[in-house]
Amino acid sequence: MRIIIFSWEYPPRVVGKLSEYVKALSTQLVASNVEVNVVTYDDFFTGSAQEPTGVKTVRVSNPVRTHIGVLTWVLTLNQEVERAAANIYYQAKKQIDLVDVYDWHFIPAAVTLKNGLGIPFVYSVESLEDHRSPNTNTSYNMAIKGVEWLGFYEAEKISVKSEWMRDEVIRIYKVPKEKIVVISTNPTSWITEILKLYNSTSGGLKGK
Numbered sequence: 001m002r003i004i005i006f007s008w009e010y011p012p013r014v015v016g017k018l019s020e021y022v023k024a025l026s027t028q029l030v031a032s033n034v035e036v037n038v039v040t041y042d043d044f045f046t047g048s049a050q051e052p053t054g055v056k057t058v059r060v061s062n063p064v065r066t067h068i069g070v071l072t073w074v075l076t077l078n079q080e081v082e083r084a085a086a087n088i089y090y091q092a093k094k095q096i097d098l099v100d101v102y103d104w105h106f107i108p109a110a111v112t113l114k115n116g117l118g119i120p121f122v123y124s125v126e127s128l129e130d131h132r133s134p135n136t137n138t139s140y141n142m143a144i145k146g147v148e149w150l151g152f153y154e155a156e157k158i159s160v161k162s163e164w165m166r167d168e169v170i171r172i173y174k175v176p177k178e179k180i181v182v183i184s185t186n187p188t189s190w191i192t193e194i195l196k197l198y199n200s201t202s203g204g205l206k207g208k
Helices: 018-031 070-091 104-117 139-154 163-173 190-201
Strands: 002-007 035-041 047-050 056-060 098-102 121-124 157-160 180-182
Touching: 002 018, 002 070, 002 104, 018 035, 018 190, 035 070, 056 070, 070 104, 070 139, 098 104, 098 190, 104 121, 104 139, 121 139, 121 190, 139 163, 157 163, 157 190, 163 180
Parallel strands: 002 035, 002 098, 035 056, 098 121, 121 157, 157 180
Antiparallel strands: 047 056
């Protein structure tokens, strides 16, 4: 299996817990004979590299330097994420099984790759705009929620880490329960459940 993981943070760039989580995930996947390409953001360390673990990384920066908020930053950065992922796709002779998108930031790139190149994607939810912001009815926050909704609509599968988050996704976005997979971080079953999810997702578009 050959996959691409999108994450807006990855070591050495650490903003929260997601960075180390994706690092651990990608390392464990490589140990399970999955070829992993991580596309992530970094303003200073850009370009392609292969880590001692075997994880391949591509770091991109935003071509637009000044922003009024996270939304414009995300939307302009996505074109670079799309470019990097498309390069991986063609270098792999179009043999990419799926994209795993961590949180909402790179959903637009994942949707473009799905509709343009036929690569299915998993939307792995870390948080929701309704939980991050107390003013989710403003136009700005509704725009971010629109990106989240797009991810829920276009993804083949949705991954969450708890039943509570699954229920929140259903409550807020009316996502069908059968589309959501709960995968805890239990070390004895974590990677096994992730691989089951990937296997059920890969080739999903070809079957439609």
